[in-house]
Amino acid sequence: MDNANMENIITVRDCWMSFGSTHVLERINLDVAPGEFVCIVGPSGCGKSTLLNIIGGFLRETKGTVAVEGAPVTGPDPGRIFVFQENGVFPWLTVEQNIGFGLLSRPAAERDERVKHYTSMVGLTGFERSYPRELSGGMRQRVEIARALAADARVLYMDEPFGALDFLTRLKMRADLIRIWQAEKKTIVFVTHDIEEAVQLADRVLVMTKRPATIAEEVRIDLPRPRDLDSPGYLAARDRIFSIMGMDAHGGGAV
Amino acid sequence: MNRRALHIILPLITGTLALAAWHMAVKYSGSDIFPTPMEVLRGLGELAQQGLLLKYIVASLFRVSWGFGLAVLIGVPLGLVLGWFRPAFAALNPFIQILRPISPIAWIPVAILWFGVKDTAPVFLIFLASVFPITVSAMAAVQNMQQVYLRAAQNFGLSGFPLFRRVIFPAALPQVITGIRIALGVAWLVVVAAEMIAVNSGLGYLIIEARNAGKRYDLVVAGMVMIGLIGLLLDWLVRSLEKFDEVRWGYGQR
Ligand SMILES: Nc1ncnc2c1ncn2[C@@H]1O[C@H](COP(=O)(O)OP(=O)(O)OP(=O)(O)O)[C@@H](O)[C@H]1O
Numbered sequence: 001m002d003n004a005n006m007e008n009i010i011t012v013r014d015c016w017m018s019f020g021s022t023h024v025l026e027r028i029n030l031d032v033a034p035g036e037f038v039c040i041v042g043p044s045g046c047g048k049s050t051l052l053n054i055i056g057g058f059l060r061e062t063k064g065t066v067a068v069e070g071a072p073v074t075g076p077d078p079g080r081i082f083v084f085q086e087n088g089v090f091p092w093l094t095v096e097q098n099i100g101f102g103l104l105s106r107p108a109a110e111r112d113e114r115v116k117h118y119t120s121m122v123g124l125t126g127f128e129r130s131y132p133r134e135l136s137g138g139m140r141q142r143v144e145i146a147r148a149l150a151a152d153a154r155v156l157y158m159d160e161p162f163g164a165l166d167f168l169t170r171l172k173m174r175a176d177l178i179r180i181w182q183a184e185k186k187t188i189v190f191v192t193h194d195i196e197e198a199v200q201l202a203d204r205v206l207v208m209t210k211r212p213a214t215i216a217e218e219v220r221i222d223l224p225r226p227r228d229l230d231s232p233g234y235l236a237a238r239d240r241i242f243s244i245m246g247m248d249a250h251g252g253g254a255v
Numbered sequence: 256m257n258r259r260a261l262h263i264i265l266p267l268i269t270g271t272l273a274l275a276a277w278h279m280a281v282k283y284s285g286s287d288i289f290p291t292p293m294e295v296l297r298g299l300g301e302l303a304q305q306g307l308l309l310k311y312i313v314a315s316l317f318r319v320s321w322g323f324g325l326a327v328l329i330g331v332p333l334g335l336v337l338g339w340f341r342p343a344f345a346a347l348n349p350f351i352q353i354l355r356p357i358s359p360i361a362w363i364p365v366a367i368l369w370f371g372v373k374d375t376a377p378v379f380l381i382f383l384a385s386v387f388p389i390t391v392s393a394m395a396a397v398q399n400m401q402q403v404y405l406r407a408a409q410n411f412g413l414s415g416f417p418l419f420r421r422v423i424f425p426a427a428l429p430q431v432i433t434g435i436r437i438a439l440g441v442a443w444l445v446v447v448a449a450e451m452i453a454v455n456s457g458l459g460y461l462i463i464e465a466r467n468a469g470k471r472y473d474l475v476v477a478g479m480v481m482i483g484l485i486g487l488l489l490d491w492l493v494r495s496l497e498k499f500d501e502v503r504w505g506y507g508q509r
């Protein structure tokens with residue numbers, strides 16, 4: 001995908017962010033093309049969530065411009081759904097009520113259909129009537145992912161959505177997400193601290209520096225999907241990101 | 256032993272021991288004014304026969320229902336509004352914090368001045384006693400609501416009344432119910448105190464009257480026992496609200 005000849009769906013220009021005297025983001029510039037899958041990686045506490053929350057309309061940047069779908073961001077939008085790092089599932093609603101939360105304006109039949117579809121996709125069939133407090137952390141995370149997908153948004157902002165999942169579930173969720181993204185032509189901005197995950201998912205990986213953070217480099221991942229995790233291209237991309245972050249792929253420290 | 260049996264058998268044992276100790280203490284001290292448990296039971300029977308027991312209980316519950324009911328009707332919406340709108344909070348919270356620590360007992364002279372010795376005075380006192388815990392807990396519930404619920408709701412396009420109904424209210428509800436429970440306890444505490452001064456029926460009136468008109472301490476203690484039992488029942492009623500699935504998430508794992 002080449003974003004030079006396409007109108008960008010997300011544009012961040014010279015964005016700065018401070019919380020009081022804590023400078024978190026510095027001179028962030030980024031573009032996302034329609035239908036693109038972009039991952040943001042960076043060390044813990046560098047400002048990934050802050051950046052995504054600014055793009056999502058939940059925080060106001062201190063300085064700079066942020067535009068999404070052709071208009072400056074002034075707040076959240078139902079066409080652009082956020083999956084929160086701290087679980088945002090409503091504890092007073094059942095699994096199916098949560099997953100259908102964004103669909104209340106739809107006809108009941110369609111709503112039930114979508115709820116059923118996404119419930120089974122995230123492997124929660126049989127738990128429709130359960131309350132979040134009866135679920136494990138990973139199951140709650142899957143409820144939130146299903147709620148976001150069911151809402152049929154054009155853009156998804158996902159903040160470490162697979163953080164609480166076990167290895168196998170995470171692999172399955174990645175594959176499902178890629179499938180949905182390819183089928184439904186969504187734009188996805190995905191924050192993770194897992195470099196391998198970023199390389200498996202993204203068209204492009206943006207690597208952030210330590211705080212005050214800026215985007216150190218972007219790595220384009222031009223590999224066909226489904227991706228072969230042993231291919232030289234995959235390993236090269238992964239090692240490149242590790243080295244940008246000052247590590248080697250075998251857990252070594254700064255060079 | 257399973258949990259249920261534990262919660263029935265152990266209180267029965269402690270209760271029996273306490274009654275025995277009470278009985279012994281009265282016998283050995285040789286007091287002929289302070290009643291034994293049996294005498295209290297007989298006193299209760301006497302009151303029940305005269306139809307006074309039920310009458311006084313109903314009178315007390317009637318006052319609590321009005322005072323407490325009004326406090327819920329006003330306190331819950333007021334607290335939710337104060338928790339949500341910062342200017343309203345800034346304008347009213349100082350007054351609430353000043354009024355709140357004033358004991359309802361201190362209001363008794365004022366209540367008599369304003370409402371005379373009719374039922375209105377104790378109802379007013381009960382209202383005063385319970386409206387603050389309810390308001391403050393509803394206010395805190397909204398202010399302490401997890402930000403992520405609000406953000407998720409706004410993300411789905413909710414604002415105004417739907418936002419309130421579908422997210423803010425359910426998110427605040429567990430803590431609101433806790434406030435209501437505390438307030439009902441306080442209301443019951445106050446109805447008895449209020450009835451000691453201003454009225455001629457109710458369990459508080461029974462206690463004062465039994466002492467003044469003939470040192471009937473068996474009836475005094477009978478009144479105290481009824482107050483305790485009804486208090487327990489009221490608390491149990493509100494506590495059963497906390498079992499509903501919509502709010503159970505708010506009370507931790509027990
Ligand atoms: N509301 C806030 N007030 C003050 N400081 C904040 C606030 N939110 C975030 N910060 C600070 O901003 C920095 C970046 O936080 P952020 O949550 O964006 O990091 P992150 O990259 O998402 O980290 P992680 O990978 O651990 O989730 C942190 O140092 C944090 O302490």
Ligand SMILES: [Mg+2]
Nearest residue numbers: 048049050085
């Ligand atoms: Mg984060």
